[in-house]
Amino acid sequence: MSAFKRALLLMFALSGVVILLALAITPSEEEIAAQQAARDADPTSGATYACREFIKASLVSPSSAEFGAWSGWEKELLDDGSVRVEAEFEAENAMGATLPGRMICVVREEGEKWFLEGLEDF
Known part of the structure; x- marks a missing residue:
């Protein structure tokens, strides 16, 4: 099999995988309704x-x-x-040391998007 045919076959196979992944990731109408109810x-x-x-x-x-949780x-x-x-x-x-942190975050939801109103250490 020529290199061109192998590349073409690989391209079609990858396209199929991408389509299958998109279908698997897309939530159903029931899942969307459950998320909205939550x-x-x-x-x-x-x-x-x-x-x-x-x-x-x-x-x-x-x-x-x-x-964490x-x-x-x-x-x-x-x-x-x-x-x-x-x-x-x-x-x-900045020095590469891992340290614990605590922050207070204030957000507001408008439509389907969240906006930051405040963020500070505590």
């Missing part, structure tokens, strides 16, 4: 993930961040609709 039942449910991403973005070494994070729905989250993690500092 968000409606607990308006703070997405805040922990949003805060995790905002905290990582603020770190010197985002890829070194280890957050999010279920232990304190969450509070504030009167204005924003969510206050107390997060604990470990991450490397």
Whole structure:
């Protein structure tokens, strides 16, 4: 078999794998409805993930961040609709030492997107 035919065959095989992965990753209508019901039942449910991403973005070494169990994070729905989250993690500092960290993150959900309103050490 020529190199061109092998490359063509490989390209088609990879295309098939990508299509299968896309189908496997796409949530069903039932899964989407269940996720929406969970968000409606607990308006703070997405805040922990949003805060995790905002905290990582603020770190010197985002890829070194280890957050442990999010279920232990304190969450509070504030009167204005924003969510206050107390997060604990470990991450490397500028010198490469891994240190524990604690931050208070305040986020607000608008539509399907979370916005950072405040982030500070505590």
